[in-house]
Amino acid sequence: MSLDATLTSQERLAELDLEQLRRLVGLVDHDPTTDPFPVTGWDAVVWAVGNATQAALVYQAVWGMELVAYSGPETGNRDHHAYVLRSGAVRFVVQGGVDPASELLDHHRRHGDGIVDIALEVPDVDRCVAHARSQGATVLVEPHDVSDEHGTVRTAAIAAYGDTRHTLVDRSRYTGPYLPGYVARTGVTAGPRLFEALDHVVGNVELGRMDEWVSFYNRVMGFTNMAEFVGEDIATEYSALMSKVVASGNHRVKFPLNEPAIAKKRSQIDEYLEFYGGPGAQHLALATSDILATVDALRARGVEFLATPESYYSDPELRARIGHVRVPIEELASRGILVDRDEDGYLLQIFTRPLGDRPTVFFELIERHGSLGFGAGNFQALFEAIEREQARRGNF
Numbered sequence: 001m002s003l004d005a006t007l008t009s010q011e012r013l014a015e016l017d018l019e020q021l022r023r024l025v026g027l028v029d030h031d032p033t034t035d036p037f038p039v040t041g042w043d044a045v046v047w048a049v050g051n052a053t054q055a056a057l058v059y060q061a062v063w064g065m066e067l068v069a070y071s072g073p074e075t076g077n078r079d080h081h082a083y084v085l086r087s088g089a090v091r092f093v094v095q096g097g098v099d100p101a102s103e104l105l106d107h108h109r110r111h112g113d114g115i116v117d118i119a120l121e122v123p124d125v126d127r128c129v130a131h132a133r134s135q136g137a138t139v140l141v142e143p144h145d146v147s148d149e150h151g152t153v154r155t156a157a158i159a160a161y162g163d164t165r166h167t168l169v170d171r172s173r174y175t176g177p178y179l180p181g182y183v184a185r186t187g188v189t190a191g192p193r194l195f196e197a198l199d200h201v202v203g204n205v206e207l208g209r210m211d212e213w214v215s216f217y218n219r220v221m222g223f224t225n226m227a228e229f230v231g232e233d234i235a236t237e238y239s240a241l242m243s244k245v246v247a248s249g250n251h252r253v254k255f256p257l258n259e260p261a262i263a264k265k266r267s268q269i270d271e272y273l274e275f276y277g278g279p280g281a282q283h284l285a286l287a288t289s290d291i292l293a294t295v296d297a298l299r300a301r302g303v304e305f306l307a308t309p310e311s312y313y314s315d316p317e318l319r320a321r322i323g324h325v326r327v328p329i330e331e332l333a334s335r336g337i338l339v340d341r342d343e344d345g346y347l348l349q350i351f352t353r354p355l356g357d358r359p360t361v362f363f364e365l366i367e368r369h370g371s372l373g374f375g376a377g378n379f380q381a382l383f384e385a386i387e388r389e390q391a392r393r394g395n396f
């Protein structure tokens, strides 16, 4: 197998190579032949939103994504609008109901804007589904072919936490812009690419259910446990959460799973569960090779980030732990960018405020320099910042 064959179709399109992916998202070598559920990488993150037409504009004009495909009434889909957007290897599909009877509108009524499907590219859909079924997973869509003039896609879907699903896609025999039923479409161009790859997608589940979902990803999808944060690792005086991380064999796909922990006040996970109406995807980490430029561009276009306390940068203990990073700490402080370091290196990260009207899903931007962690050392400072925001909303 050539090295190139181990790239996803999106990565090839984005002209990313394996070395860049090692640096960007911590890709590791993996032998798929021994994997019961081989996953090549992310295929798409599918959103249900209240207004897909406007969300597609925001993702282009603000987030610098490129519109590449479309499905809607003009293409024979009378149920909903779907816009396919791309930045580097990241593909978003934003969907909004057109027909008043569309199921998407019911989903939106329950959950607000959110992620309905974390779709994965796999080399063998049937093998994955057979393994998932043998491990007790709920198969929502049986393996089947869909075809158009660009070729054939084989696809299926399994249920994940809450109303979230994983569609499995083998697009090795397909050359179209997204999936059969979609037509190529272009839109506005908003300057340079602001992010290159998807690093991880975090799921929030109910109190006491985290280990169940860790076990689901272990058994059903053959994912391995990466890191574990429990109890005091992620606790402030008033709110706490537990988090464990599972990853696909090649570490492209990483799923931290959070559950609330008992504390004096309501944690950010409890707030999410209440406003999303159950478990769901909490945040997506977008990998960039220049987080400073990305944050500057996004701020200039109105994106709001969580404020980081001044004390975060002046704290001598923290400064000592951070050590030498690629830019002066003042450059990070002026933007509110957080730093974390472990034995493998460091990472820079920052979090947006919630994207929609409900205090639910948000983005993280991440620039990795060797560290394969998730910013555990930042949790304390970060959660205190989140709690101040919760208090401003009257939910703390």
Ligand SMILES: [Fe+2]
Residues within 6 Å of the ligand: 200, 202, 283, 285, 364, 374
């Ligand atoms: Fe994260």
